[in-house]
Amino acid sequence: xxxxxxxxxxxxxxxxxxxxxxxxxxxxxxxxxFWYRQxxxxxxxxxxxxxxxxxxxxxQGVEKDKFLINHASLTLSTLTVTSAxxxxxxxxxxxxxxxxxxxxxxxxxxxxxxxxVT
Amino acid sequence: xxxxxQAQTEISVxxxxxxxxxxxxxxxxxxxxxxxxxxxxxxxxxxxxxxxSFDEQNEISGRYSWNFQxxxxxxxxTITASQVVDSAVYFCALSEARTGNQFYFGTGxxxxxxx
Numbered sequence: 001x002x003x004x005x006x007x008x009x010x011x012x013x014x015x016x017x018x019x020x021x022x023x024x025x026x027x028x029x030x031x032x033x034f035w036y037r038q039x040x041x042x043x044x045x046x047x048x049x050x051x052x053x054x055x056x057x058x059x060q061g062v063e064k065d066k067f068l069i070n071h072a073s074l075t076l077s078t079l080t081v082t083s084a085x086x087x088x089x090x091x092x093x094x095x096x097x098x099x100x101x102x103x104x105x106x107x108x109x110x111x112x113x114x115x116x117v118t
Numbered sequence: 119x120x121x122x123x124q125a126q127t128e129i130s131v132x133x134x135x136x137x138x139x140x141x142x143x144x145x146x147x148x149x150x151x152x153x154x155x156x157x158x159x160x161x162x163x164x165x166x167x168x169x170x171s172f173d174e175q176n177e178i179s180g181r182y183s184w185n186f187q188x189x190x191x192x193x194x195x196t197i198t199a200s201q202v203v204d205s206a207v208y209f210c211a212l213s214e215a216r217t218g219n220q221f222y223f224g225t226g227x228x229x230x231x232x233x
């Protein structure tokens with residue numbers, strides 16, 4: 001089955017530094033990737049939708065200059081948390097929509113990245 | 119307005135008991151899709167089921183079963199003879215044909231199965 005690989009699984013960084021999270025589709029072409037954020041004991045909140053080769057569409061309230069998303073190829077999307085602060089500490093999950101599936105196919109999720117900013 | 123409501127925040131059951139997780143959705147689309155995902159403590163999301171709006175047939179998969187009722191806009195999930203490994207957070211989600219690929223997740227139900 002389709003697999004989405006997310007890297008790193010966890011990262012600890014110092015306040016003020018930037019962190020890049022990668023999301024790769026391993027055996028299908030992901031025309032659309034989604035980035036979610038999940039606070040402890042809460043649901044997944046959609047941050048942005050990225051389509052290959054175009055700018056990401058951010059949800060209301062998500063700072064696009066803070067959370068840089070790049071979807072340069074059909075198999076890779078990256079989320080960069082710039083100038084991270086402790087309040088950015090969270091669980092970030094990517095998901096991908098494959099060309100092999102129709103729009104109603106289940107999303108394939110990465111395993112998530114736990115970011116801790118000290 | 120919340121498109122997917124999971125009223126049960128936390129549920130605890132004793133092993134081997136049956137448990138039903140409720141999910142109520144709201145949509146104006148006639149074509150939509152409903153999903154259940156499991157999120158164990160490790161964090162990854164595990165796909166459990168997808169159901170489209172034209173298929174109200176209930177489904178059983180091992181100890182899992184799903185009851186889709188369009189009349190009440192509900193898509194409930196039952197675990198029979200629960201096991202400790204079932205302990206996780208379960209999310210119900212909705213995808214509308216109109217908005218394409220966007221998923222709307224419920225707030226999740228945290229299930230604890232006590233041995």
